[in-house]
Amino acid sequence: MSKREMMQVGIDLGTSQSAISVSSGKEAVVSSYVGWAVDIVARKALGKKILVGDEAIENRTMVELHRPLERGTVKEGSKKDLEAVREIVTYLLNEVGVDPKKQSIRGVVGVPAEAMRVSKVHLRETLEGIIDRLLVISEPFAVAYGINALVNSMIIDLGAGTTDFCLMLGRYPTEDDQKTIYAAGDYIDRQLETVLRERYPEARFTIFMVREWKEKYGFVGEPKRRVEVKTHVSGKPVILDITEEMKMACESILMPISEALHDLIARLDPEYHEKIRNNIYLSGRTSLLPGLPQAIEAMLEDVGGGKVKRVDDPSFAGVRGCLAVAKDADDEEWEMLAGV
Numbered sequence: 001m002s003k004r005e006m007m008q009v010g011i012d013l014g015t016s017q018s019a020i021s022v023s024s025g026k027e028a029v030v031s032s033y034v035g036w037a038v039d040i041v042a043r044k045a046l047g048k049k050i051l052v053g054d055e056a057i058e059n060r061t062m063v064e065l066h067r068p069l070e071r072g073t074v075k076e077g078s079k080k081d082l083e084a085v086r087e088i089v090t091y092l093l094n095e096v097g098v099d100p101k102k103q104s105i106r107g108v109v110g111v112p113a114e115a116m117r118v119s120k121v122h123l124r125e126t127l128e129g130i131i132d133r134l135l136v137i138s139e140p141f142a143v144a145y146g147i148n149a150l151v152n153s154m155i156i157d158l159g160a161g162t163t164d165f166c167l168m169l170g171r172y173p174t175e176d177d178q179k180t181i182y183a184a185g186d187y188i189d190r191q192l193e194t195v196l197r198e199r200y201p202e203a204r205f206t207i208f209m210v211r212e213w214k215e216k217y218g219f220v221g222e223p224k225r226r227v228e229v230k231t232h233v234s235g236k237p238v239i240l241d242i243t244e245e246m247k248m249a250c251e252s253i254l255m256p257i258s259e260a261l262h263d264l265i266a267r268l269d270p271e272y273h274e275k276i277r278n279n280i281y282l283s284g285r286t287s288l289l290p291g292l293p294q295a296i297e298a299m300l301e302d303v304g305g306g307k308v309k310r311v312d313d314p315s316f317a318g319v320r321g322c323l324a325v326a327k328d329a330d331d332e333e334w335e336m337l338a339g340v
Helices: 040-046 054-058 079-095 113-126 139-147 185-199 207-217 243-251 254-266 270-277 292-299 317-328 331-338
Strands: 005-013 017-022 027-031 034-037 050-052 063-066 103-111 133-138 151-158 163-169 178-181 228-233 236-241 280-283 308-310
Touching (some): 005 079, 034 079, 050 079, 113 133, 113 139, 133 139, 133 317, 151 270, 163 254, 185 207, 254 270, 292 308
Antiparallel strands (some): 163 178
16 A cells, blocks of 8 residues: 555635645635525535534524534533534645545644634544644734744734634643634624614524625724625615724724734733834734724723734635644644643
């Protein structure tokens, strides 16, 4: 039997989207949803038993829909959700042309900073037989490693389920260097849905519509234009102005971010404060909100100011960092990181 080819793989299993980057140079992304056809009729109409990603969302009336990654980690206690994670990883591997039967996979998976211990156990069990050697690291550290922001910097990784903070001080971050909060993309969606239902009780819309509106029109600060969306009231199409509700919902994450940011910096010796404040990077899809970097800079003014930048590709920065770790870590470093 010929020896299987070694393939390094970086994976970001996100609450809303999951991504993969492999050593061949290929990348792929998919919405973190899996659906199983509910019955024989649905299976015949769909032409298959299992749907992954946007296809599952679009056909959700015909499937048992699962979003298996809760706050960036595998949901506990649900066999179906564990199966869904395997389906997402298998789908991503297929998209980039990696076959676990023909290739030996050395994979690094990024998870929220405070979910690492739990995630390690669940992911090893869930991905057994797919990934041969698995390393679980924190998502903000992966971003830092990928963009080479390794000394006197802070990463704020804003995803759907969590916002993760990581201080980089020229070594692998400790638990004290990291923090996870749940003011992130899903939090904004819930806030927006709540205020819209209060203001427009007769309007019909779903959480999927709310999420789409946020991703298309969300902003922080002063709006450049009014936010108007289409929906239905009493079966008739209407256009709603949701500018103020959108502003309130998107800015609801600012105070929790400010508190976490200041708390982490305050843990450092004073001579490092200014260096960190002037070297803050935002990543993750929620970081794409227009006006967010400027709003965070404004929150730093009372402590001497700072500079906040988005990474070049917020959606792929973490997964590319995971791939970089998979490529760079020798066996001894791999074992060390596995035990962290």
